Amino acid sequence: xxxxxxxxxxxxxxxxxxxxxxxxxxxxxxxxxxxxxxxxxxxxxxxxxxxxxxxxxxxxxxxxxxxxxxxxxxxxxxxxxxxxxxxxxxxxxxxxxxxxxxxxxxxxxxxxxxxxxxxxxxxxxxxxxxxxxxxxxxxxxxxxxxxxxxxxxxxxxxxxxxxxxxxxxxxxxxxxxxxxxxxxxxxxxxxxxxxxxxxxxxxxxxxxxxxxxxxxxxxx
Numbered sequence: 001x002x003x004x005x006x007x008x009x010x011x012x013x014x015x016x017x018x019x020x021x022x023x024x025x026x027x028x029x030x031x032x033x034x035x036x037x038x039x040x041x042x043x044x045x046x047x048x049x050x051x052x053x054x055x056x057x058x059x060x061x062x063x064x065x066x067x068x069x070x071x072x073x074x075x076x077x078x079x080x081x082x083x084x085x086x087x088x089x090x091x092x093x094x095x096x097x098x099x100x101x102x103x104x105x106x107x108x109x110x111x112x113x114x115x116x117x118x119x120x121x122x123x124x125x126x127x128x129x130x131x132x133x134x135x136x137x138x139x140x141x142x143x144x145x146x147x148x149x150x151x152x153x154x155x156x157x158x159x160x161x162x163x164x165x166x167x168x169x170x171x172x173x174x175x176x177x178x179x180x181x182x183x184x185x186x187x188x189x190x191x192x193x194x195x196x197x198x199x200x201x202x203x204x205x206x207x208x209x210x211x212x213x214x215x216x217x218x219x220x
Contacts, residue, residue, distance in 0.1 A: 016184040017051040023196035026203040036090040036206055038077060044203070045070055048125055054182040058172055061165040062153065066121055069114045076111045087111060090207060094214050103219060113219040119207050124153040126200050133193050137176030142169045153165060 010163070017085050025044035029037045052063035076087045086096040097112045104110070131144035146169050154162050173181070183189040211217050 003157075017182040017189075018047055019183065019189045019192045019196045022047045023192060023199045026196075026199040029203055030206055031089060034209070036203065036210070038073065038087055038089060038093065041090075041203065041216060042070055042073060045122075047121075051125070051182050051218065055172075055178075058132070061122070061157075061161060061168060062121055066118065069118050069121075072109055072114045072124070073111055075103050076101075076109075081118070090117050090210050094210060094216060098214060098216075110219065112216055115207075116211065116219055119204070119211070120153055120156055122204050122207075124149055126197060129193065130197055132171065133190075133197070134164060135175040137179075138174055140172065140174055141178050142172040145169045145172055150165065168209060180182070185191060 022044050025040055025047065028038035029044060031037050046116060049066060049070070051061065052059040052066065070109050076132070077094075080087050085091050085092060088090065092113070093111045097110055102110060102111055127148035128145055130150055132141060135141065146166055148171070149165060156166070157165070172178070177185045
């Protein structure tokens with residue numbers, strides 16, 4: 001995966017990032033006590049994609065990869081029908097692919113493996129915004145972004161990707177400028193941020209539990 005360190009390219013055609021929508025979707029994706037609805041989770045991730053895209057090429061090291069992973073899961077979801085709902089929920093997908101020996105099958109793109117990559121990306125998103133909320137508007141975001149990346153997604157990236165990502169982060173704006181760039185109503189977004197982080201963490205923890213339950217954290 002190549003990394004572009006330029007800050008100039010920002011997709012102005014992307015709608016603003018809606019923090020309230022992310023909060024609502026992650027709350028809605030939690031099914032019963034131990035499962036997650038795939039469609040609703042992906043809808044929340046579509047909103048997160050707006051955040052990455054509005055940041056331009058700064059987050060090029062993650063946004064293109066996330067887009068590919070989301071589309072893979074959409075395609076798997078299309079294979080479901082009234083009699084077979086193997087990809088309706090996280091648990092159904094993990095169990096189906098495990099029992100059918102599909103997790104490492106040649107020529108098959110595993111939904112469980114794909115979701116694991118999104119799960120790791122969600123941890124980075126969560127940790128970055130969690131640390132962002134503690135900054136003052138005139139403080140730069142590069143430092144908290146680098147530490148969030150190093151503590152999460154960076155652990156799973158090859159050296160060259162890590163190096164390029166960290167270089168790109170040097171061009172990141174202040175907290176105030178970042179929020180102005182991605183949010184339509186900044187005061188409302190800031191007020192909703194703790195709730196969004198809380199619901200994002202619940203979705204993350206539920207997913208983490210399922211991968212631990214089925215011993216799938218180390219999928220190749």
